[in-house]
Amino acid sequence: KQKLEIYCIILKLKKGCFMNPFVCIMLIFATIGLIDKILDNKFGLASAFDKGIITMGDFMLSISGFYCISIAFLRNNTEILNRLGDFLFFDPSVLIGSLLAPDLGGYSIVEMISKDPNMIVFAGVLLTSTIGATISFQLPIFLNNLEKDDVPSFMQGIAYGLIVLPIVLILVSLFLQIDSLMINMIPLLVLCILLLFMFFINLKLSVKILTIFANMIRILGYLFFFLVCLTFFFDLGFTQQDLIKEVFSIVFQMTLIVAGSLVLCQLILKYFSLQIEKLATILHINQYALIGLILSLGTSIAMMPLFSKMDTKGKLINAAFSVSGAYVFGGQLGFIASVSNSFSTTIFIIAKLSAGILAILMVYLFTKRRMEN
Numbered sequence: 624k625q626k627l628e629i630y631c632i633i634l635k636l637k638k639g640c641f642m643n644p645f646v647c648i649m650l651i652f653a654t655i656g657l658i659d660k661i662l663d664n665k666f667g668l669a670s671a672f673d674k675g676i677i678t679m680g681d682f683m684l685s686i687s688g689f690y691c692i693s694i695a696f697l698r699n700n701t702e703i704l705n706r707l708g709d710f711l712f713f714d715p716s717v718l719i720g721s722l723l724a725p726d727l728g729g730y731s732i733v734e735m736i737s738k739d740p741n742m743i744v745f746a747g748v749l750l751t752s753t754i755g756a757t758i759s760f761q762l763p764i765f766l767n768n769l770e771k772d773d774v775p776s777f778m779q780g781i782a783y784g785l786i787v788l789p790i791v792l793i794l795v796s797l798f799l800q801i802d803s804l805m806i807n808m809i810p811l812l813v814l815c816i817l818l819l820f821m822f823f824i825n826l827k828l829s830v831k832i833l834t835i836f837a838n839m840i841r842i843l844g845y846l847f848f849f850l851v852c853l854t855f856f857f858d859l860g861f862t863q864q865d866l867i868k869e870v871f872s873i874v875f876q877m878t879l880i881v882a883g884s885l886v887l888c889q890l891i892l893k894y895f896s897l898q899i900e901k902l903a904t905i906l907h908i909n910q911y912a913l914i915g916l917i918l919s920l921g922t923s924i925a926m927m928p929l930f931s932k933m934d935t936k937g938k939l940i941n942a943a944f945s946v947s948g949a950y951v952f953g954g955q956l957g958f959i960a961s962v963s964n965s966f967s968t969t970i971f972i973i974a975k976l977s978a979g980i981l982a983i984l985m986v987y988l989f990t991k992r993r994m995e996n
Contacts, residue, residue, distance in 0.1 A: 759840050
């Protein structure tokens, strides 16, 4: 009986590794961090593991309320969703995905309003994790915390990231065979153009608008979390118990993946410092800029304290990369892997990295032309 139980566990592990190999890699590094914590930080990895575990509280505040209440609301109001789809000339999931991050209700809302599985991957996974996360999360945080002298470089880098993003999204949508491609791309293109116009015409007003939008999202998240807590204890009907249990599982998976990604970054910075210096020299950026790129793979917030220490090109590269490439191995990966299948996870990683790398190349192309001029 014990052998049979062990065999079943091995089969489950093999199945999990086959389904999400990238997630399994992060779990391995999370295990390494846990072992080092048991060994009392012998290899200096326990602190990175602890930082990942601490994010569980932030995830619960930002995710659980939106996830539980939005899905419960959509379950009970399907007629409103059908009317919304009839009113718009494009798929409404495109608009939702362009405004909200996946873990701030974007994915769950898209999944409920879209019947096409390919559109769920396109809007719920790709749009939410790129432009949606940029608008609802990254821009307000960075614009409120960066030094004033760094804001122009950051916004210019964001512009580079927004310019190349539609290229990758169009290629992915062709691969997914999205119906009415050009019509459904109109909201995304209009939103990118509008953002670029706002940034270059009136940056201060843009900052205020985005900050108000982000604060509304943040306050709603806190209120929804409080309502979920009340429902969990008193069953007030704001959501269902099965959704509460489901969100606990999602947050737990996300936390482990973030812990693994932070341990991986710590190992890279610790044992490959000389290689990082050489690579930074080859890329013509300073060491802080390259470290910022590595940290952005887990979370772009980690590179924010280093932004003022970067050279000008490094600032542009980090900002441009953050539009798509940030969180590719962090909390977003954990969320997408926990709510979708391996196909969506693979598309998520490939598309975000491709758009991030293309944004970096765009920065090099424009800076080279300026130097030549």
